Amino acid sequence: xxxxxxxxxxxxxxxxxxxxxxxxxxxxxxxxADQLKTFWEAGGTLVDTAxxxxxxxxxxxxxxxxxxLVPRDDLVIATKAGSVxxxxxxxxxxxxxxxxxxxxxxxxxxxxxxxxxQVHAFDPATPLDETLQALDIAVASGRARYAxxxxxCGWQLxxxxxxxxxxxxxxxxxxxxxxxxxxxxxxxREVLPAALDLGVGLLPSSPLGRxxxxxxxxxxxxxxxxxxxxxxxxxxxxxxxxxxxxxVDAVVTAADGLAVSPLHAALAWVRDRPGVAAPILGxxxxxxxxxxxxxxxxxxxxxxxxxxxxxxxxxxxxPDHDWSTL
Numbered sequence: 001x002x003x004x005x006x007x008x009x010x011x012x013x014x015x016x017x018x019x020x021x022x023x024x025x026x027x028x029x030x031x032x033a034d035q036l037k038t039f040w041e042a043g044g045t046l047v048d049t050a051x052x053x054x055x056x057x058x059x060x061x062x063x064x065x066x067x068x069l070v071p072r073d074d075l076v077i078a079t080k081a082g083s084v085x086x087x088x089x090x091x092x093x094x095x096x097x098x099x100x101x102x103x104x105x106x107x108x109x110x111x112x113x114x115x116x117x118q119v120h121a122f123d124p125a126t127p128l129d130e131t132l133q134a135l136d137i138a139v140a141s142g143r144a145r146y147a148x149x150x151x152x153c154g155w156q157l158x159x160x161x162x163x164x165x166x167x168x169x170x171x172x173x174x175x176x177x178x179x180x181x182x183x184x185x186x187x188x189r190e191v192l193p194a195a196l197d198l199g200v201g202l203l204p205s206s207p208l209g210r211x212x213x214x215x216x217x218x219x220x221x222x223x224x225x226x227x228x229x230x231x232x233x234x235x236x237x238x239x240x241x242x243x244x245x246x247x248v249d250a251v252v253t254a255a256d257g258l259a260v261s262p263l264h265a266a267l268a269w270v271r272d273r274p275g276v277a278a279p280i281l282g283x284x285x286x287x288x289x290x291x292x293x294x295x296x297x298x299x300x301x302x303x304x305x306x307x308x309x310x311x312x313x314x315x316x317x318x319p320d321h322d323w324s325t326l
Contacts, residue, residue: 001043001296006277008199009174011116011146013076015271016293017046017203019282024057026232027284032061033069034286040070042293048177048203048280050080050120051105063110078116078203079105080150080177082123082131093123098134102143117144118177121151128156132163132170139171148175148200154190161198175201175277182247182266182312183209183239189316196275204270207279208292212239213266215252250311254304264295269308272299 003012018039023032036047049058059079066072081101082093092098102117117138119131135147149160161173176195178187180202187202195202208214216222217240225236248262255265270279283289300308 007201013046024054059108080120082120093131146174150177177203180204201277215262
């Protein structure tokens with residue numbers, strides 16, 4: 001699999017990443033092992049998790065597989081901290097909480113460092129410089145090799161990246177993880193331009209529109225899909241409206257014309273967008289993952305890219321477009 005640099009750093013990652021959101025909850029150890037082995041054998045390196053996935057179960061499961069199945073040094077392990085199971089405070093990005101969470105993650109993963117440590121979301125209750133200081137401490141202490149953020153809006157990313165590049169001893173932000181697909185192009189408004197300007201690589205989550213862009217929901221909700229599961233149905237539901245249906249129909253048409261699957265057409269589109277380093281794939285089975293990984297040889301023709309751009313284009317007006325034309 002092709003390798004790409006994450007932003008303007010020396011960190012190289014496979015241009016497709018493996019997500020573990022459902023590991024330890026919906027995906028049990030044997031299936032997770034099959035997925036990781038499939039990914040590794042295809043040349044994949046970037047594996048993404050978080051301390052809150054399955055209440056730590058995802059990290060714990062990944063740690064067991066690193067010990068017994070795949071060499072630790074062959075993978076780029078990314079995890080996140082800052083989300084908390086508190087109904088009154090969804091995020092805690094205080095220095096104390098973040099560093100304690102990192103130590104707990106390392107224990108579950110069974111490793112002395114992660115390759116990429118990410119702040120899971122912006123915490124308005126904590127000064128940003130305090131949050132970012134935790135990243136500097138993590139890297140300086142060797143517990144993390146690179147640092148990034150996740151779910152930051154444009155001004156938050158720009159402020160954080162500028163702060164981190166502003167003095168000796170601060171850790172440059174390597175990446176920003178955001179949802180990005182043909183069904184969710186909101187990052188193109190401010191986040192992606194900021195990332196491109198500041199040299200921060202984009203790691204798209206849910207690159208297949210939470211599974212909807214595969215076309216599996218066109219004739220209803222399959223019982224064995226995420227949309228048919230008790231705790232993931234609400235996650236999929238926002239992309240089952242008429243606007244999404246129109247975009248999915250266009251993806252299916254494009255895929256038919258290229259003799260590929262809708263999954264491949266949608267994934268190739270987001271993988272090759274400017275600024276994207278590696279879309280993060282979540283799969284239910286190793287067979288699903290293997291099908292997605294076979295997109296490696298596909299590059300969409302320019303006219304197909306343009307057609308998909310047009311049908312899914314978000315509305316960005318003032319001040320994002322030239323105000324003199326409005």
